[in-house]
Amino acid sequence: MIAVYARRVVHNLTLVHLLLVGAAGGCIYLSLREVRRRYISTWRLFAPAILALFAGAILSLLQFAEHQPPWLFGAALAAGFVVGAARGIMIGIRHDMYRPQVNLTQAAKLLLVWVAVLLGAAVAVECLGALLASPHLEIFRLGAALVAMFCGSAMLGRALLLTIRLHRADRGSS
Numbered sequence: 001m002i003a004v005y006a007r008r009v010v011h012n013l014t015l016v017h018l019l020l021v022g023a024a025g026g027c028i029y030l031s032l033r034e035v036r037r038r039y040i041s042t043w044r045l046f047a048p049a050i051l052a053l054f055a056g057a058i059l060s061l062l063q064f065a066e067h068q069p070p071w072l073f074g075a076a077l078a079a080g081f082v083v084g085a086a087r088g089i090m091i092g093i094r095h096d097m098y099r100p101q102v103n104l105t106q107a108a109k110l111l112l113v114w115v116a117v118l119l120g121a122a123v124a125v126e127c128l129g130a131l132l133a134s135p136h137l138e139i140f141r142l143g144a145a146l147v148a149m150f151c152g153s154a155m156l157g158r159a160l161l162l163t164i165r166l167h168r169a170d171r172g173s174s
Contacts, residue, residue: 024123031116035109045159053152059145080150084157122148
C-alpha cells in the first residue's frame with residue numbers, strides 16, 4: 001500500500017529534479033561558506049555561481065520542452081549578468097600584507113545568501129509543480145525557471161567582476 005502510494009507520488013519527479021536539488025543545495029552551502037571567509041579564492045567565487053547557472057539552465061531546458069519562447073531566458077540571463085556585474089563593481093576591495101581582500105558588508109553577505117536561497121526556492125517550485133502535474137502551475141514553473149536563470153547569471157556576473165578586480169588589485173600591489 002505504501003509502496004503504491006509512494007510510486008504514484010514521485011512518478012513525475014526524475015533524476016533531473018534530483019540534480020536540481022543537489023545544485024541548489026550546493027549553491028546555498030557554498031554561498032554560506034563564502035560569506036564566512038576573509039580571503040576568497042577564485043574557485044570559491046565561481047563554484048556557487050556555476051551551480052546556480054547549471055540549475056537555471058536545466059530549468060530553462062525543461063521550459064524549452066514546454067515550448068516557451070527562448071528570448072525570455074536570454075533576457076533573464078542578460079539582466080542577471082548586468083545586475084551581478086554592477087554588484088561586483090560596487091563591492092569594496094582592500095589590500096593587506098599578502099593579497100587583496102574582499103570587504104563585504106553584512107548586507108552584501110546577506111544578499112548573496114538570499115540569492116542562493118531564492119534559487120533554492122525556484123527549484124522547490126519546479127519540483128512541486130512536477131510533483132502535482134497540474135496545468136495551472138505551469139506559469140509558476142516558468143517564473144521559477146526565469147528566476148533561477150536570473151539568479152545564476154547574477155552570481156556569475158558578480159564572480160567574474162570580482163575576479164577581474166581582485167586580479168588587478170593583486171597585480172597593482174607587486
